[in-house]
Amino acid sequence: SQQGEEDPQALSIQEGENATMNCSYKTSINNLQWYRQNSGRGLVHLILIRSNEREKHSGRLRVTLDTSKKSSSLLITASRAADTASYFCATVPSGAGSYQLTFGKGTKLSVIP
Amino acid sequence: KAGVTQTPRYLIKTRGQQVTLSCSPISGHRSVSWYQQTPGQGLQFLFEYFSETQRNKGNFPGRFSGRQFSNSRSEMNVSTLELGDSALYLCASSDVRGNYGYTFGSGTRLTVV
Numbered sequence: 001s002q003q004g005e006e007d008p009q010a011l012s013i014q015e016g017e018n019a020t021m022n023c024s025y026k027t028s029i030n031n032l033q034w035y036r037q038n039s040g041r042g043l044v045h046l047i048l049i050r051s052n053e054r055e056k057h058s059g060r061l062r063v064t065l066d067t068s069k070k071s072s073s074l075l076i077t078a079s080r081a082a083d084t085a086s087y088f089c090a091t092v093p094s095g096a097g098s099y100q101l102t103f104g105k106g107t108k109l110s111v112i113p
Numbered sequence: 114k115a116g117v118t119q120t121p122r123y124l125i126k127t128r129g130q131q132v133t134l135s136c137s138p139i140s141g142h143r144s145v146s147w148y149q150q151t152p153g154q155g156l157q158f159l160f161e162y163f164s165e166t167q168r169n170k171g172n173f174p175g176r177f178s179g180r181q182f183s184n185s186r187s188e189m190n191v192s193t194l195e196l197g198d199s200a201l202y203l204c205a206s207s208d209v210r211g212n213y214g215y216t217f218g219s220g221t222r223l224t225v226v
Contacts, residue, residue: 033214040222042117042203045214088156092211099210100146100169103156 006089006104014112019076021107023089024069030092032065033101034074036085043088046074051094081113115140119204119218126225131192134221138185138206144168145187146215147179150201159202162187163209194225 007022025032031050035043049056049065049072056063062075076083086108090101118137126132138145147159158171162181179189185206191198201222205215 030210031212035217040201040220042217042219043205043215045216048212048214090156098169099144099161099163100158100171101148101156101205101211101215102158103148105155 006087006107008107009105010108010110012110012112013079015079015081017079019079019083019109019111021074021087021089021109023072023074023104025072025089025091025102025104026070027091028094029067030094030098032063032072033090033092034061034063034072035088035090037088037106038085046087076109079109079111081111083109084111085109117204117206117216117218119202119221121221122219123222124224126194126223128194128196128225130194131190132194132223133188133190134202134204134223136187136189136204136206136218138187138204139216142206142208142216143185144207144209144211145181145185146205146207147187147189148203148205149173150203150220151199156203159189191223196225199223199225 033048034046037043047058060077065072086106088106090103120135144163146161150156161169165181176192181187201220203220205217207215
């Protein structure tokens with residue numbers, strides 16, 4: 001079953017603009033991860049944020065996590081045409097014995113050159 | 114460092130047949146997970162193996178099974194194929210708990226006709 005929802009489902013921006021995607025989830029988590037998928041290929045791990053962290057940066061990526069609202073956002077700054085892809089958030093639940101990712105439905109990002 | 118290797122890349126099978134998919138994880142990773150991706154249901158967790166033991170199983174019928182070998186390579190099997198089993202099957206490997214994210218293979222595209 002899906003953990004939550006990404007918002008928006010689709011986003012179209014001009015190259016150089018910033019792209020923001022949001023993710024909501026339902027249960028307590030150990031960590032939250034963001035992945036990128038290009039056109040039906042495998043998923044590429046972008047960034048992981050733990051439940052005790054509020055913000056994390058990696059290159060042009062900035063992720064925030066609000067555990068009280070059970071939500072996260074991914075910001076891609078100065079977007080490029082190569083950023084065109086689907087972006088998924090995925091959560092790992094808290095508690096022992098939980099080793100699975102639960103994915104959202106994804107945001108399809110189109111960056112127009 | 115070689116990535117996660119999935120074979121075959123594409124597969125066409127007939128309803129009622131069975132299929133076996135293979136996944137070789139990143140060297141040193143002992144956890145292997147399997148996911149099914151369809152347009153309707155999105156990314157769904159199938160099962161996860163660590164040191165040849167299944168630690169978690171998703172909500173799929175018993176026709177879906179898997180195993181892991183002593184070298185951490187994993188296989189998943191789907192018996193009595195149905196049209197609805199057509200999907201992209203993704204394998205991911207990680208450290209013990211996935212604390213640093215998961216590395217996905219390129220997937221096996223299964224079409225059932």
